[in-house]
Amino acid sequence: MTRTIRVTVNGREHERAVEVRATLAELLRENLDLTGTHVGCEHGVCGACTVLLDGEPVRACLMLAVQADGQRITTIEGLAPADSLHPIQEAFWAKHGLQCGYCTPGIIMSACAFLRERPAPSREEIREMLAGHLCRCTGYHFIVEAIEAAAQALASSSSHRTEKPPKDP
Amino acid sequence: MKPAPFDYVAPASLDEAVSALASGDGDAKVLAGGQSLIPMLALRLARPATLVDINLLPGLDGLREASGMLEIGALVRQRALERWAASRSPLFAEVLRHVAHPPIRNRGTIVGNVVHADPASELPALLLCLEGVVVARGPRGERMIPADRFYRAPLTTALGADELATAVRFTLPPAGAGWGFAEVSRRHGDFALVGAVAVLTRTGDGTVARARLAFFGAGGTPLRGLGGERVLEGRAPSAALLAEAARAAAATLSPDGDIHATAEYRRRVAATLAERTLTAASARWGGPS
Numbered sequence A: 001m002t003r004t005i006r007v008t009v010n011g012r013e014h015e016r017a018v019e020v021r022a023t024l025a026e027l028l029r030e031n032l033d034l035t036g037t038h039v040g041c042e043h044g045v046c047g048a049c050t051v052l053l054d055g056e057p058v059r060a061c062l063m064l065a066v067q068a069d070g071q072r073i074t075t076i077e078g079l080a081p082a083d084s085l086h087p088i089q090e091a092f093w094a095k096h097g098l099q100c101g102y103c104t105p106g107i108i109m110s111a112c113a114f115l116r117e118r119p120a121p122s123r124e125e126i127r128e129m130l131a132g133h134l135c136r137c138t139g140y141h142f143i144v145e146a147i148e149a150a151a152q153a154l155a156s157s158s159s160h161r162t163e164k165p166p167k168d169p
Numbered sequence B: 001m002k003p004a005p006f007d008y009v010a011p012a013s014l015d016e017a018v019s020a021l022a023s024g025d026g027d028a029k030v031l032a033g034g035q036s037l038i039p040m041l042a043l044r045l046a047r048p049a050t051l052v053d054i055n056l057l058p059g060l061d062g063l064r065e066a067s068g069m070l071e072i073g074a075l076v077r078q079r080a081l082e083r084w085a086a087s088r089s090p091l092f093a094e095v096l097r098h099v100a101h102p103p104i105r106n107r108g109t110i111v112g113n114v115v116h117a118d119p120a121s122e123l124p125a126l127l128l129c130l131e132g133v134v135v136a137r138g139p140r141g142e143r144m145i146p147a148d149r150f151y152r153a154p155l156t157t158a159l160g161a162d163e164l165a166t167a168v169r170f171t172l173p174p175a176g177a178g179w180g181f182a183e184v185s186r187r188h189g190d191f192a193l194v195g196a197v198a199v200l201t202r203t204g205d206g207t208v209a210r211a212r213l214a215f216f217g218a219g220g221t222p223l224r225g226l227g228g229e230r231v232l233e234g235r236a237p238s239a240a241l242l243a244e245a246a247r248a249a250a251a252t253l254s255p256d257g258d259i260h261a262t263a264e265y266r267r268r269v270a271a272t273l274a275e276r277t278l279t280a281a282s283a284r285w286g287g288p289s
Helices: A024-031 A087-094 A104-117 A123-130 A141-156 B014-023 B037-042 B078-088 B090-097 B110-116 B122-129 B226-232 B239-251 B263-283
Strands: A002-009 A012-019 A050-053 A056-059 A072-074 B007-009 B028-031 B050-053 B063-066 B069-073 B133-138 B141-146 B151-153 B164-171 B178-184 B194-202 B208-216
Touching: A012 A024, A050 A104, A056 A104, A087 A104, A087 A141, A104 A123, A104 A141, A123 A141, B014 B028, B014 B050, B014 B133, B014 B164, B028 B037, B063 B078, B069 B110, B078 B090, B078 B110, B090 B122, B090 B178, B090 B194, B110 B122, B110 B133, B110 B164, B122 B164, B122 B194, B122 B208, B178 B263, B194 B263, B208 B226, B208 B239, B208 B263, B226 B239, B226 B263, B239 B263
Parallel strands: A002 A072, B007 B050, B028 B050
Antiparallel strands: A002 A012, A050 A056, A050 A072, B063 B069, B069 B164, B133 B141, B133 B164, B178 B194, B194 B208
């Protein structure tokens, strides 16, 4: 059983026929070639597939693609122009907040919304947020430092980009 | 694609949704936030023939507070209640902070969580503690199911296969009531190994007017600590009395053991958490709840 949906991803509108049992993660990766959204556990535990739905983080594996009809999605590819890094990405690079990188896109998408709501988080708050994301390499310490550094960078930059992502290009 | 094939319908009215469930012959499931259902589909623990997606139904996204009740429509996300609670209810705020993680709470609904009936989940115990009701709509009309008659077994409720839970209603604690919440889990946001939530209201002379205590993760359903409630009502809550109430509440529990914790561990932790939540509730008398 398929349905045709229209979805805006990173500011671009797409129309696709999707199997009703396909998840949003499958739509992004396999129909739209946006493979930056990683798929780990496929049942909501690991957080690797986290994307923004109308600016709020959600698990792309826990939403059917048909449910994204008419919605606006932001993936890791949509955070910064192709030749540059978002301040959060830059902080992860600077603080060595990733090793294999599999969990990173999901964490960065969560961090994006988290830092919008809490521009100056405590370490404890960062760790509570990170409880929703599994990382098997880093031991989390450098991720916490990266998010702290990102918060500082965003606070000191005049044009910070953790505003709700633009609704349209 | 991991889920087994299913038919998908997204009705535009409540009547259509109810008839889609009724014609599903027990093999149709409601899809709201999907944060419990989609994992079950992905693991093929559930293989419904039809999914009835209620996200397009009008009128189910309301959060209404009236005459001491809080009514929450079937499409209110956990995050929306969390935002309401931030300025209105420290009790609800504390409970919701422990329900999974923000990306899950952005999609997951309050009603869906209550109806999914995971015995280790926080919100069903809160519904029981606050003597809530589930509003169900079926082919024969609407009915109210009180929380203490709603939960039957793990993932099993009094809701019929042809009924849609359109809302839940919580009785808000009266002004000056104290509350306590505590759980033990492996990680923040995981299902609790054991947890408890308590609300104590008081009389003018400093005795307990009403005690409500509920456990989660301590049996096949959320459970009231009735024995402990009776110990406290009508008496002044000294440390010794609170400890006695906690022991009485936990005495009737017969939790199961599993790979995460033994039954004995759960029973002992339940007694400790009962004492902590009741003590916190009496310490918070007169404050906001």
